[in-house]
Amino acid sequence: MNNVDKIDIYFSGGTCGFASGAESVFLALKDEIKKNNLEQKVNILMTGCQGFCALEPLVTFYPQKILYAHLVPEDVKEIVQETLLKGKTVERLLYTDFLTKQKVISVDDVSYYKKQVRNLLKNNSFIDPLKIDDYIVSGGYKALKKALKMTPEEIIDIIKKSGLRGRGGAGFPTGKKWESAKKAEGEPKYIICNADEGDPGAFMDMSLLEGNPHSVLEGMIISAYAVGSNQGYIYVRNEYPLAIKHFSIALEQARKNSFLGKNILGTDFSFDIKIIRGGGAFVCGESSALRASIEGKIGEPSVKYIHATDKGLYDKPTVLNNVKTWANIPLIINNGAKWFSSIGTENSKGTMIFSLVGKINNTGLIEVPMGIKLREIIYDIGGGIPGNKKFKAVQTGGPSGGCLPERCLDLPVDYESLTKAGSMMGSGGMIVMDEDNCMVQVAKYFLTFTQDESCGKCTPCREGTKIMLDILTDISCGKGKEGDIELLEEMSNLIEDTSLCALGGSAPNPVLTTIRYFRDEYESHIKEKKCPARECKALIRYKILEDVCNGCHLCFKNCPQKAITGEPKKVHDIIQDKCTKCGICFDVCKFDAVSVV
Amino acid sequence: MVKFSIDNKQIEVESGTYLLQAAKKLGIDIPTLCHHPALEPYGACRICLVEITKESWKGWSKLVVSCAYPVENDLIVYTNSEKVIKARKFILELLIARCPESDTIKKLAEKYEVAPASFSLNYEPTDCILCGLCVRVCGELIKQNVISFTHRGSNRKVMTPFNKESDVCITCGACAFVCPTGVIKLEDILGKRKIEPWHTELPLYKCKKCGKGFVSTKQLQLLKDKCVSIGDIIELCPECRRKKATEAPICRPVGATEGKGV
Numbered sequence: 076m077n078n079v080d081k082i083d084i085y086f087s088g089g090t091c092g093f094a095s096g097a098e099s100v101f102l103a104l105k106d107e108i109k110k111n112n113l114e115q116k117v118n119i120l121m122t123g124c125q126g127f128c129a130l131e132p133l134v135t136f137y138p139q140k141i142l143y144a145h146l147v148p149e150d151v152k153e154i155v156q157e158t159l160l161k162g163k164t165v166e167r168l169l170y171t172d173f174l175t176k177q178k179v180i181s182v183d184d185v186s187y188y189k190k191q192v193r194n195l196l197k198n199n200s201f202i203d204p205l206k207i208d209d210y211i212v213s214g215g216y217k218a219l220k221k222a223l224k225m226t227p228e229e230i231i232d233i234i235k236k237s238g239l240r241g242r243g244g245a246g247f248p249t250g251k252k253w254e255s256a257k258k259a260e261g262e263p264k265y266i267i268c269n270a271d272e273g274d275p276g277a278f279m280d281m282s283l284l285e286g287n288p289h290s291v292l293e294g295m296i297i298s299a300y301a302v303g304s305n306q307g308y309i310y311v312r313n314e315y316p317l318a319i320k321h322f323s324i325a326l327e328q329a330r331k332n333s334f335l336g337k338n339i340l341g342t343d344f345s346f347d348i349k350i351i352r353g354g355g356a357f358v359c360g361e362s363s364a365l366r367a368s369i370e371g372k373i374g375e376p377s378v379k380y381i382h383a384t385d386k387g388l389y390d391k392p393t394v395l396n397n398v399k400t401w402a403n404i405p406l407i408i409n410n411g412a413k414w415f416s417s418i419g420t421e422n423s424k425g426t427m428i429f430s431l432v433g434k435i436n437n438t439g440l441i442e443v444p445m446g447i448k449l450r451e452i453i454y455d456i457g458g459g460i461p462g463n464k465k466f467k468a469v470q471t472g473g474p475s476g477g478c479l480p481e482r483c484l485d486l487p488v489d490y491e492s493l494t495k496a497g498s499m500m501g502s503g504g505m506i507v508m509d510e511d512n513c514m515v516q517v518a519k520y521f522l523t524f525t526q527d528e529s530c531g532k533c534t535p536c537r538e539g540t541k542i543m544l545d546i547l548t549d550i551s552c553g554k555g556k557e558g559d560i561e562l563l564e565e566m567s568n569l570i571e572d573t574s575l576c577a578l579g580g581s582a583p584n585p586v587l588t589t590i591r592y593f594r595d596e597y598e599s600h601i602k603e604k605k606c607p608a609r610e611c612k613a614l615i616r617y618k619i620l621e622d623v624c625n626g627c628h629l630c631f632k633n634c635p636q637k638a639i640t641g642e643p644k645k646v647h648d649i650i651q652d653k654c655t656k657c658g659i660c661f662d663v664c665k666f667d668a669v670s671v672v
Numbered sequence: 673m674v675k676f677s678i679d680n681k682q683i684e685v686e687s688g689t690y691l692l693q694a695a696k697k698l699g700i701d702i703p704t705l706c707h708h709p710a711l712e713p714y715g716a717c718r719i720c721l722v723e724i725t726k727e728s729w730k731g732w733s734k735l736v737v738s739c740a741y742p743v744e745n746d747l748i749v750y751t752n753s754e755k756v757i758k759a760r761k762f763i764l765e766l767l768i769a770r771c772p773e774s775d776t777i778k779k780l781a782e783k784y785e786v787a788p789a790s791f792s793l794n795y796e797p798t799d800c801i802l803c804g805l806c807v808r809v810c811g812e813l814i815k816q817n818v819i820s821f822t823h824r825g826s827n828r829k830v831m832t833p834f835n836k837e838s839d840v841c842i843t844c845g846a847c848a849f850v851c852p853t854g855v856i857k858l859e860d861i862l863g864k865r866k867i868e869p870w871h872t873e874l875p876l877y878k879c880k881k882c883g884k885g886f887v888s889t890k891q892l893q894l895l896k897d898k899c900v901s902i903g904d905i906i907e908l909c910p911e912c913r914r915k916k917a918t919e920a921p922i923c924r925p926v927g928a929t930e931g932k933g934v
Contacts, residue, residue, distance in 0.1 A: 356824070373821065378715030378740040531802065531821070531828030532716045538766040541826045542791045569762045572735050572755075573718050 082117045082159065083137040085200060089124025089285050090278070090317055096147070097121075097132035103148035104134075107155045117159060123199040123286015123321075127187055128439040130170055135200065140181040143168040173436055173458035187437050190455050192418065192426050195402050196442045199286035204321045207328035210289040216334055218405035222297045223342055227257060230301040234404070236412035238424035243269055243360075243397030244472065244501045245577075246423070246490040252394055255384035256302045259392035264304040266295050266346075267369070267388065267395040270311035270318070271353050271360040274473025275524060276432040277504035280398035282440050283428070284311065284318035287402070288325035292348070294404030296335060299346040302394055307348040310365050312355055323350060357474075357528035361576050362387075362395050364530070375530045376576035397502060399428055419445030423489035427500070433470075433507040436461050443488065450484040453507060464509040467608075468592070472501025474521045474528075475581035477588030478514065497588040499581070513610035514593040515600055518586045519547040525582035536579025539570040543586060552613040555601035560590055609671045612656040616672050619660075621646050623668035630660035630669060676747040691738035691749060692720055702738050702751050703760070703780060705767075705852050706803035711812055713740035717767075717803050719780075721759050723750040735759055757784070765790040767801055774799045776853045795826065799855040802828055806847035806856055816840050818870060819847065832870045841872040842891040860885060879909035886910065 086092065086101045101121055108117050127133060130144035141164055143154070150168060157163045169178040174186040182188065202209035210216070222230055235250030256264060268291060272280040284291060295307050311319055326348055329335040337345045351369050358364045359374040366388045368374035387393025403425060407415045416424045423445040429452070432438050436458030443452060449469060453459065460466050468478040471488075477498030479486070486492045490500050508517060526540040543566055546559055567583030574580045590597060599605045606614040619630070619639075626644040638654040641647030649660070661669045674687045678695050685694045690713060695702050706717040715737040724741070725733035725748050735755065750756060764781050769791040771777045781788060804821065807830055811817045818841040822831045832838040843865040845858040859866045865888045866873045876885030877892045886909035887895075895906060905913055 378713060378737060380736065380741050526825060529825040531823070531825045532804075534716070534718050534763050534766050534801075537802070537826055537828065538770055538791075538793060539762075541793060542766070542769070545794065566762075569759060573721060573759045573763065575715060575718070
């Protein structure tokens with residue numbers, strides 16, 4: 076590396092990075108660079124989440140594109156000595172690729188990134204989210220300048236032609252939404268960014284706001300110009316302190332640079348944005364509840380048979396879009412509608428960001444072209460299921476989505492296909508489950524979430540989901556009755572038809588899809604009182620296999636309930652009445668002598 | 673004007689009218705619980721669901737709450753279709769599980785042939801169906817905002833702030849008046865007007881003529897502050913007021929002479 080003039084070191088510094096200790100490694104490396112008088116030669120900065128959360132804390136070196144994973148502060152001396160001073164790679168810090176099983180030096184050779192199309196997330200790896208200059212150098216605010224020279228109609232036309240659809244889940248055509256708001260009577264008009272991301276296991280919007288806040292901001296400003304709005308809001312949950320901090324700084328910097336505020340870039344157009352911090356109610360991600368919350372009312376949905384584009388916030392025409400939708404706008408303005416619509420399928424254009432989590436080797440933030448197969452996401456990008464377990468289901472669309480089984484893995488990821496299969500695109504959460512996951516428990520988990528987050532305003536969601544949850548609980552405890560499955564199906568359909576808002580209207584989806592694809596598992600619980608995945612504690616029993624147990628006494632020592640009897644070197648036994656089914660004996664036994672029946 | 677049909681009957685009403693009002697004009701009965709003509713549509717109880725479709729929807733239809741759906745040209749509305757009855761029965765099954773003792777719900781359940789206890793909810797039975805009429809009348813009309821919803825989901829309740837005695841309640845009783853199940857009661861005990869669920873008790877003002885307590889002093893003061901002077905008539909109980917009105921009318925048509933009031 077001696078022959079390189081300047082080295083750029085990028086630390087992945089999203090919430091995931093910080094949680095894994097990236098900050099201490101970052102400071103240690105900075106310190107070490109200073110000690111070695113390398114400050115002139117090395118530029119070190121903290122970017123947003125670079126996407127490969129499973130490798131955090133991770134760092135990349137440019138122009139060599141070296142990637143080091145799982146760093147600890149003790150590694151920095153070696154990094155400086157070997158990599159920065161001698162230009163050698165530190166073998167032990169390199170990442171072993173899951174596909175090739177080889178140590179990978181360059182980021183470009185990491186299989187995880189190969190099938191991705193990182194249009195929105197690209198800059199997350201290279202820019203300092205706290206510096207507007209970084210964003211500008213990477214081409215930021217070029218789209219705004221271009222847009223201000225166009226007529227609002229031209230902008231809306233480009234967005235319409237691009238085929239961009241709302242990334243919050245419902246997939247409403249963005250250009251059409253803007254057009255309706257533009258044509259609607261009433262002043263002032265409002266622009267809102269929905270950053271109330273609340274699905275379990277979802278962190279896409281958070282990562283974008285943390286890593287590239289200006290891209291979202293630029294999208295909003297362009298829309299405001301096109302629609303004719305002077306006031307915007309971003310509704311972001313208070314549980315995202317880093318996102319709020321980065322976006323606040325971005326707002327300040329944009330104002331200083333005349334991208335925001337009065338007479339933007341010397342034109343007649345003025346627009347500003349306020350940050351509204353949500354209190355954490357999941358239902359506030361629903362558009363009418365979100366608006367009520369901004370207005371200072373209780374965050375509850377209201378009956379809306381008039382579109383928000385006509386009567387939204389304060390009963391004025393309002394455009395509400397998701398974080399990812401906004402971030403797409405500058406790219407479309409810069410590269411054109413044709414470029415955007417060349418990615419994806421016939422009706423779902425562009426890329427989609429997913430947070431890939433659960434029983435998957437490579438957890439992280441991925442961006443893929445619409446139409447990619449679920450199988451490619453799970454195996455080629457996600458690296459399959461850990462521990463050689465069998466894949467069972469993938470849950471898309473969060474608590475409103477559904478669980479899709481193995482036979483759906485060749486479905487293309489687009490709005491229509493996922494809906495047809497009983498799930499939905501949702502806002503981008505993707506949870507992978509393996510053979511150890513009981514589908515009754517999965518349905519119960521999601522329904523517990525929606526039931527808990529139901530605002531309680533309308534009867535079907537408030538009482539209906541509660542009754543459904545009680546039935547599911549009974550099934551998981553071995554108290555399920557003949558006819559419960561049919562009752563659950565009927566109730567699901569009725570709740571979907573009669574609920575006030577989309578939370579209630581989609582809450583039964585996980586139940587419906589798990590019944591649709593895993594009916595036999597429900598039946599085993601009800602008829603045979605057995606949990607095939609052995610997850611429902613009431614339906615399982617731990618047993619020590621007499622012919623395998625060698626009396627190593629380890630289970631005896633570890634059982635917190637003192638439910639195991641037996642002398643060392645003699646066969647042990649479990650007293651079932653005392654056993655709480657915590658599974659510690661199963662985990663500690665080195666001879667597979669503990670079995671679950 | 674907007675032209676459409678409800679249960680195969682053609683109707684023409686002013687734009688902005690809700691389906692429920694239009695149906696009433698045709699004499700079609702749609703049950704309601706959380707609706708009150710003096711308040712904004714709320715659409716929470718879901719009992720007034722109707723099925724709507726249009727010729728252009730190619731056979732697709734959906735359920736909407738009639739209390740909040742504004743009329744549209746060419747809309748085809750069914751208030752008694754199989755889909756509607758099924759949904760209405762479901763809502764009643766849920767409500768009767770919540771309020772097994774409520775006469776209002778029991779009567780409705782009987783009318784729609786819903787067997788009691790189809791479902792069981794494992795929490796304390798109550799008569800409150802959370803329709804929110806009390807909360808809305810207090811906020812929208814009386815503008816005192818004494819009560820609000822607290823908690824969420826199945827834990828939702830109507831309460832005063834922190835469930836403590838209210839310092840803004842005037843015990844006007846509008847909440848009790850609109851409550852469809854009669855959970856909220858207004859009681860006059862020992863010279864005081866009491867609304868138990870809001871922990872509020874206020875001294876009664878005595879009629880200037882007969883001496884009967886008829887309004888809380890707080891409510892009287894508020895009326896005096898808010899209303900244009902209407903003389904001391906406000907200090908009389910409704911009965912004495914009526915008597916006085918027949919003797920010497922409070923107001924009379926312009927041009928009418930004294931003694932011939934209305």
